[in-house]
Amino acid sequence: MTPYLAKPVPPTQDKRWKLVDATIRKQGQQARGLIETLHTVQEAFGYLDEQALRYVAMSLRVPLSRAYGVATFYHFFTLKPAGEHTCVICMGTACYIKGAPLLLDAVQRELGIVPGETTADKKVSLLTARCLGSCGLAPAVVYDQQVAGKVGAQEIHEHMGKWMQP
Amino acid sequence: MMTEDLDQIAETERAAQSRFGQCVRVCVAAGCLSCQSQEVKTALDEEVKRRGAGDLCQVKGVGCMGLCSEGPLVSTSTGALYKKVEASDSAAILDSFSGPTASHLTCRTDVPFFQRQRKIVLENSGVIDPERIEEYIATDGYTALIKALTEMNPREVIEQVTRSGLRGRGGAGYPTGLKWSTVSKSVGTQKYVICNADEGDPGAFMDRSVLESDPHRVLEGMLIAAFAVGASEGYIYVRAEYPLAIKRLRTAIRQAERVGLLGTGICGTRFNFRVDLRLGAGAFVCGEETALIASIEGKRGTPRPRPPYPAMEGLFGEPTLINNVETYANIAPIIRNGGDWYAEIGTEKSKGTKVFALAGRVANTGLVEVPMGISLREMVFEIGGGIPEGRKFKAVQTGGPSGGCLPPECLDMPVDYESLARAGSIMGSGGMIVMDESSCMVDVAKYFMDFCMTESCGKCIPCRVGTYQMHRILTAISTMTATQQDIKMLEELCDLLKHTSLCGLGQSAPNPVVSTLRSFADEYRAHIEERRCPAGVCGAQRAGGAA
Numbered sequence: 001m002t003p004y005l006a007k008p009v010p011p012t013q014d015k016r017w018k019l020v021d022a023t024i025r026k027q028g029q030q031a032r033g034l035i036e037t038l039h040t041v042q043e044a045f046g047y048l049d050e051q052a053l054r055y056v057a058m059s060l061r062v063p064l065s066r067a068y069g070v071a072t073f074y075h076f077f078t079l080k081p082a083g084e085h086t087c088v089i090c091m092g093t094a095c096y097i098k099g100a101p102l103l104l105d106a107v108q109r110e111l112g113i114v115p116g117e118t119t120a121d122k123k124v125s126l127l128t129a130r131c132l133g134s135c136g137l138a139p140a141v142v143y144d145q146q147v148a149g150k151v152g153a154q155e156i157h158e159h160m161g162k163w164m165q166p
Numbered sequence: 167m168m169t170e171d172l173d174q175i176a177e178t179e180r181a182a183q184s185r186f187g188q189c190v191r192v193c194v195a196a197g198c199l200s201c202q203s204q205e206v207k208t209a210l211d212e213e214v215k216r217r218g219a220g221d222l223c224q225v226k227g228v229g230c231m232g233l234c235s236e237g238p239l240v241s242t243s244t245g246a247l248y249k250k251v252e253a254s255d256s257a258a259i260l261d262s263f264s265g266p267t268a269s270h271l272t273c274r275t276d277v278p279f280f281q282r283q284r285k286i287v288l289e290n291s292g293v294i295d296p297e298r299i300e301e302y303i304a305t306d307g308y309t310a311l312i313k314a315l316t317e318m319n320p321r322e323v324i325e326q327v328t329r330s331g332l333r334g335r336g337g338a339g340y341p342t343g344l345k346w347s348t349v350s351k352s353v354g355t356q357k358y359v360i361c362n363a364d365e366g367d368p369g370a371f372m373d374r375s376v377l378e379s380d381p382h383r384v385l386e387g388m389l390i391a392a393f394a395v396g397a398s399e400g401y402i403y404v405r406a407e408y409p410l411a412i413k414r415l416r417t418a419i420r421q422a423e424r425v426g427l428l429g430t431g432i433c434g435t436r437f438n439f440r441v442d443l444r445l446g447a448g449a450f451v452c453g454e455e456t457a458l459i460a461s462i463e464g465k466r467g468t469p470r471p472r473p474p475y476p477a478m479e480g481l482f483g484e485p486t487l488i489n490n491v492e493t494y495a496n497i498a499p500i501i502r503n504g505g506d507w508y509a510e511i512g513t514e515k516s517k518g519t520k521v522f523a524l525a526g527r528v529a530n531t532g533l534v535e536v537p538m539g540i541s542l543r544e545m546v547f548e549i550g551g552g553i554p555e556g557r558k559f560k561a562v563q564t565g566g567p568s569g570g571c572l573p574p575e576c577l578d579m580p581v582d583y584e585s586l587a588r589a590g591s592i593m594g595s596g597g598m599i600v601m602d603e604s605s606c607m608v609d610v611a612k613y614f615m616d617f618c619m620t621e622s623c624g625k626c627i628p629c630r631v632g633t634y635q636m637h638r639i640l641t642a643i644s645t646m647t648a649t650q651q652d653i654k655m656l657e658e659l660c661d662l663l664k665h666t667s668l669c670g671l672g673q674s675a676p677n678p679v680v681s682t683l684r685s686f687a688d689e690y691r692a693h694i695e696e697r698r699c700p701a702g703v704c705g706a707q708r709a710g711g712a713a
Contacts, residue, residue: 030464031464032462032463032464033464034464034465035444035445035447035461035464036444036445036464038447039406039445039447060464066465069466070464070465070466073449073466073467073623074446074447074448074449074466074467075447075448075449076406076407076446076447076448077447077448091368092368092369093368093369093525093526093563093566093597093599093613093614094368094369094525094526094531094599096368096613097526097527097599097601097604097605097610098526098527129407130366130368130407130448130450130617131366131367131368131369131370131371131407132407133196133365133370133371133374133407133408134196134197134200134234134371135234135369135370135371135523135525135526135531135597135599136197136233136234136235136237136371136523136525136531136532136533137197137200137201137234137235137237137531138525138526138531140200146200147196147199147200148200149197149200149201
């Protein structure tokens with residue numbers, strides 16, 4: 001076997017790479033497994049950094065440009081680590097007409113960041129969602145994986161206050 | 167797995183169920199779970215144990231019961247339905263078996279919301295435990311598959327689906343039987359069956375509910391489809407944003423493999439089928455079939471020109487059948503009861519029932535299944551219970567970003583593929599969002615254009631640049647800086663996108679604008695000529711849409 005085809009070595013000793021390797025094996029080290037593998041990396045590490053993209057691209061034998069292209073095409077993938085807490089505001093149609101923009105406005109003002117950003121102290125990341133499918137409970141917000149329905153400005157304010165405490 | 171084995175499982179399960187005199191069902195679909203229905207179930211379990219009634223009373227988690235806005239919902243085998251249940255209510259609910267109903271929690275079921283529905287796709291939702299294949303089998307599950315495999319040939323299966331008049335439930339409404347027949351006639355070494363569960367329309371959650379409430383129904387539909395078209399491999403492309411649906415699908419696949427309903431030599435025949443999940447990664451355009459295929463192949467989800475259609479050259483260049491979740495969920499009852507039975511429901515050209523996600527400014531929000539041809543008025547004012555807080559109805563939006571806003575004049579129109587298209591909207595996947603006078607239609611059009619602009623994959627110029635330009639004009643209108651000239655330009659762009667975009671996303675992106683320009687021209691006029699927003703939405707300092 002030529003060195004080029006040799007299996008690349010994980011970037012670090014971190015045990016989570018074993019999970020990534022398992023997915024790569026399950027996909028038969030084929031290019032078609034790219035999205036599945038990136039899902040595994042993001043699940044394990046929380047985001048996709050350059051060394052992860054390089055490692056996945058090498059392992060699946062796809063150009064780095066393609067791995068980067070896929071990682072940036074899909075909204076679900078993020079190249080930056082998230083803060084300690086994440087607040088996702090649903091911007092689906094039902095939530096939109098029931099006042100989600102007002103909630104978003106309030107949180108933006110309170111945290112001083114726009115969606116996709118994390119506060120300077122790395123406490124809170126703010127995100128928006130296309131639709132959570134919780135339209136019956138609009139407007140919906142996800143606080144750290146916990147979906148909350150019929151959210152009001154006061155409630156979201158209290159939540160942010162709790163998270164932002166030093 | 168043979169027919170007898172299936173009967174055996176069904177009988178054992180039915181016997182086990184009948185040993186319980188009482189049954190309490192707790193909704194554990196995503197809507198009620200986010201209202202802490204898991205705590206309610208745990209509390210009920212503990213209360214049953216405390217009373218030593220474990221042999222008498224069964225507490226089980228079930229799928230969506232429909233009225234999501236009143237969750238958590240709990241139903242009992244005596245026929246009572248309870249709403250907004252809390253963990254502390256468990257004693258009262260168990261007491262209701264021997265005494266009066268827990269009246270402060272009672273949710274009336276003799277109202278149009280429940281009475282006007284006809285459940286085919288959702289017949290098991292809210293009744294069976296979606297995490298147990300035995301319960302699905304006990305309610306005639308997989309009998310349609312066995313019937314197809316042992317009593318019918320692929321041609322006869324397609325014949326029944328064609329006779330049923332079923333049309334694709336993903337939005338476009340292409341006749342399902344015709345699609346199946348094309349794939350079955352295509353020549354290829356390996357055919358594929360794909361389930362499109364990339365429910366991207368904001369304001370739609372039908373597919374999610376079906377997958378969370380009755381995943382085996384979808385698997386059975388896929389199996390029958392695979393048998394009919396001659397495929398042996400399948401993929402379910404599901405949104406990564408639906409973790410619970412993914413979990414239940416994984417469980418369902420594992421269970422079906424265990425009892426031999428997936429794998430090789432199914433039911434002692436030569437039919438083989440295996441199915442795998444592929445997670446979407448948040449790209450609306452992947453609902454388009456060629457983009458979805460690219461995504462399963464591990465690429466960026468960009469569409470390609472058709473023909474060749476996926477039925478000829480699809481996944482990995484092989485003939486591929488792609489249908490939506492709800493389409494597959496309709497298959498088993500059609501095979502079980504015959505295509506003619508299904509064709510009796512609905513209108514002349516739109517057969518059967520349709521599941522809608524009713525949301526927005528309406529009293530009852532949730533999931534409903536109604537026969538095609540029901541009027542919008544019945545949907546909004548009877549099933550939906552009308553507009554709350556005494557406000558006035560303004561519009562109902564169907565079809566998501568590809569659909570349109572229907573004004574009050576359309577209320578008596580029947581809900582079917584043709585009527586909706588004539589009125590400038592589309593059936594779409596089933597999102598139905600009601601708006602009252604507090605919504606500004608220019609703002610709504612801008613919201614959808616923002617969506618299409620952000621979700622445009624960038625491959626073709628009309629969509630990539632056109633959505634941006636249209637959004638710019640709509641922003642100008644909503645900030646009261648537009649002129650009549652802009653409206654003309656907007657209309658031209660609508661026409662351009664519709665006729666020159668590569669895929670459905672760009673072609674239908676103008677729909678919300680076209681339909682609001684047509685029905686709510688006076689609102690646009692007020693923004694431009696009088697520099698005011700009649701609904702008082704525009705101009706206020708706030709973020710426009712999702713960033």
